[in-house]
Amino acid sequence: PGGGWTTTRPPGSAGVARDPFDGMRQVRDLYDRVLQLHRDLGLVESGPVAEVEVDRDGCEAQGAAEVQSLDKHVAQHQGLHSAMRAVGLELRSSDVLVEVGAGRGRLALGLLQRSSALPAGVVLVERDKARPRNTADAAIADLLADHFPRPSEKRPRRVEAPSPSTSPALLQRLELDVRHLDLGGVSMPGYSPSAGPSSFVVVCKHLCGVGADLAIHMVQRQKHLVRGLCFATCCHHHCQWEDYAGKTWWTESIGMAPADFALAAKCSSWASLRPEPAKDRDLASTRDSKALPSAIALQYAERRFFGRACKSLIDLGRVNGLRMSGFPSACLQRYCESGVTVENTALLAWQQQQQEQEHQEEQELAQELGEQEHQENQELAQEEEEQELEEQQQQQQQQEE
Ligand SMILES: C[S@@+](CC[C@H](N)C(=O)[O-])C[C@H]1O[C@@H](n2cnc3c(N)ncnc32)[C@H](O)[C@@H]1O
Known part of the structure; x- marks a missing residue:
């Protein structure tokens, strides 16, 4: 050289x-x-x-x-x-799969096509406002909606807009700079940050x-x-x-x-x-x-x-x-x-597996605490209802007397 x-x-x-x-x-x-x-x-x-x-x-x-x-x-x-x-x-x-700098979203589609399990949802993050032609959005949404079977390896269909079967909740395209991406704010039918794991x-x-x-x-x-x-x-x-x-x-x-x-x-x-x-x-x-x-x-x-x-x-x-x-x-x-x-x-x-396990335990505990709180609230509401009913009965009795 x-x-x-x-x-x-x-x-x-x-x-x-x-x-x-x-x-x-x-x-x-x-x-x-x-x-x-x-x-x-x-x-x-x-x-x-x-x-x-x-x-x-x-x-x-x-x-x-x-x-x-x-x-x-x-x-x-x-x-x-x-x-x-x-x-x-x-x-x-x-999982929720997030592709950042997604462009057409073809990496997300490629991963979905090769995975034996489909994730709960897909988020495509792209800063550019001009949506590229031939995005993989409709193909991704169809895959998620059908939830199996995996299609054979092929290039995404030519689509200009999401097909009628697109479920916007399973696939979300965010027009956003990745620096502002708030994962905690993402919500999917099969996923919400507080529901874990x-x-x-x-x-x-x-x-x-x-x-x-x-x-x-x-x-x-x-x-x-x-x-x-x-x-x-x-x-x-x-x-x-x-x-x-x-x-x-x-x-x-x-x-x-x-x-x-x-x-x-x-x-x-x-x-x-x-x-x-x-x-x-x-x-x-x-x-x-x-x-x-x-x-x-x-x-x-x-x-x-x-x-x-x-x-x-x-x-x-x-x-x-x-x-x-x-x-x-x-x-x-x-x-x-x-x-x-x-x-x-x-x-x-x-x-690491240990980290994952700890994280899962934390989420389960949070969920349990949430459920406990819910049960306590319900018991409290029932007590209040019973007390109200008792008061009403007493009032009625006094009026009759
Ligand atoms: C080289 S292209 C790659 C597109 C696609 N991932 C692919 O492999 O074909 C880089 C993409 O990242 C996007 N991008 C660059 N910086 C970004 C940022 N800070 N937040 C979100 N998207 C960004 C660009 O708009 C562009 O679409």
Whole structure:
């Protein structure tokens, strides 16, 4: 691989540094530190061409021919479902599935189609007011309304509006920024927050950059309601420090500064650099060799690696943020081959069995206390009624006398 800085500037660096090498030196310095960190954290076996190592359990092998014949979205839904199932996040009938940054809602449909149990309801959260064409809403609502059997694998029907059989209560589409999502306010026919023991499973596919951080904060605020989450992250160059969910890890554990985060976020877009045609490569290397000291030049493979490494570091901070806030199981998983999408990392977190049990016991206790209170109220009302009746009888007796 050839090519250096002159063909691809550090994203967003145009016009920032007066000395053209200053910005490049900063990037080179960050590259060296990130490379060292990846070695220290055991994330790479060797050099820049090695794949970042994440837990591959639950990924279904997809050969090139298979990938070609499968719709890429379908392959991703399949991979995310496998990853969820591997950690016990297969949907249950007591769950409410929430897809954030839902777009057409196709991930929710894909998960429903692969699950042996249907959840009590589905909530699609999408910030954009313009509803996309061909949403999966009607197909989801039909599935929920029919409550089995599972249809065969197929792309959602073309629907512009929910079909007459749509039950808005089983499927809810909220036009909302995920940062304002109040899970406690969701109510379904088969579920209400006070009735327990239902719980939310929150998913997203490619909720860009900062959106994933906002979704993490939303889950952290309401973790008593969440059984687990599976977020396929993407577009890390849209992340911003103010909302980042892994600030403590970033600064205290790996000793990076907020400014490093901004640069890492920008450089993360190199993960999807396309191979340069040989012609451009030759030109670039000629220009580079004249313009750029080799100590700070980054080759094409190094830039691609650096982009992926920056994404991984940003995601690892998010994992740590979740681990620190009641999801000790949080981890990263590669859920499909990079030929399907380069954004193939999922962040998973789930309540441990013990936590789940405690949560369920708490809810049952609350329910019991609620029932007890109800019974006490009824007894009180009956006593009052009897007393009233007695008073009436006494009055009547006095009048007769
Ligand atoms: C790249 S699209 C992915 C759509 C869909 N999940 C898919 O895989 O096809 C990201 C979606 O997330 C939505 N989004 C981004 N930030 C959001 C936020 N803060 N709250 C809710 N939705 C958001 C966008 O409007 C967009 O529809």
